[in-house]
Amino acid sequence: MTNNMSADQITSLLRNRGITPTAQRLEIAELLFSRCEHLSAEDVFQLVNAGAQRVSKATVYNTLGLFAEHGLIREVIADPTKVFFDPNTTPHHHFFDISSGKLIDIPAEQVHIGALPEVPAGMQLEGVDVIVRVRRPGTV
Amino acid sequence: MTNNMSADQITSLLRNRGITPTAQRLEIAELLFSRCEHLSAEDVFQLVNAGAQRVSKATVYNTLGLFAEHGLIREVIADPTKVFFDPNTTPHHHFFDISSGKLIDIPAEQVHIGALPEVPAGMQLEGVDVIVRVRRPGTV
């Protein structure tokens, strides 16, 4: 699934969240929102620098962290070797295919959490992540 | 919570799973099952080598991986910076306190998953992990 957005649309997307739109941030945002895929920092680094390098690894991390902090994307922790960034911030969950290391969205309505335990005293609920680990038979 | 087990009990615990009990493995197992805590590889490395070093980092990783593979412990992926190892392998879920980086068990019966989506074609269900992220107010 791809989703074409104009540079202007992406610029105001950032502005609406209080993020100063710089060249690097626009490139990374464009990439995330046009692809609508689950990308790792490394994926973003490769894609944004396809051809000549223009954006450093550190900037990729800064930018992804900033976007996540401002609710533009969401971190998904399912793979011990890396964090994924999901441009879909609506409530939903994930299949994690341990054979391929890929994530697949699960629409929120397909997972029904009937009961949640009481949050420990003095703590604030931040979010609930459901990861359904699946595997292609015959693979490790 | 601590749980005292004799060296013999731990030895047969490993044997029952088809794991040859070596000195290093017994030390690590003893540590995991007496503490009943969520430990990272680094934690295990520190604890097992309190005093003089006897077990290398690589052996710690090998051993934890082996134990997990044989169902003696369970990997919990909640913190992007490291993997936790949980000696409790009964079905249950976790709070992850993002302020302190600590895990707290949630008994299985306190989380009720009413519906699960159909596993993608040709895939095999491996497990379902529910991570409830919580935070101490005022912390990042």
Add this chain to the structure above:
DNA sequence: TGAAACTATTAGAATAATTATAATTGTTAC
């Protein structure tokens, strides 16, 4: 306008977790 003072952004270098490799030690079978 123009430059000092400050803030925000970027990226090269450093760090931490983990894994791969190859050497070493221990065990088993005959």
Add this chain to the structure above:
DNA sequence: GTAACAATTATAATTATTCTAATAGTTTCA
């Protein structure tokens, strides 16, 4: 006792991520 195999180790490499210094941008005020 020794060949064949399995387990352990250390080193070093790799990968993901963060730190910090440097750069670019913005504001203040003379």
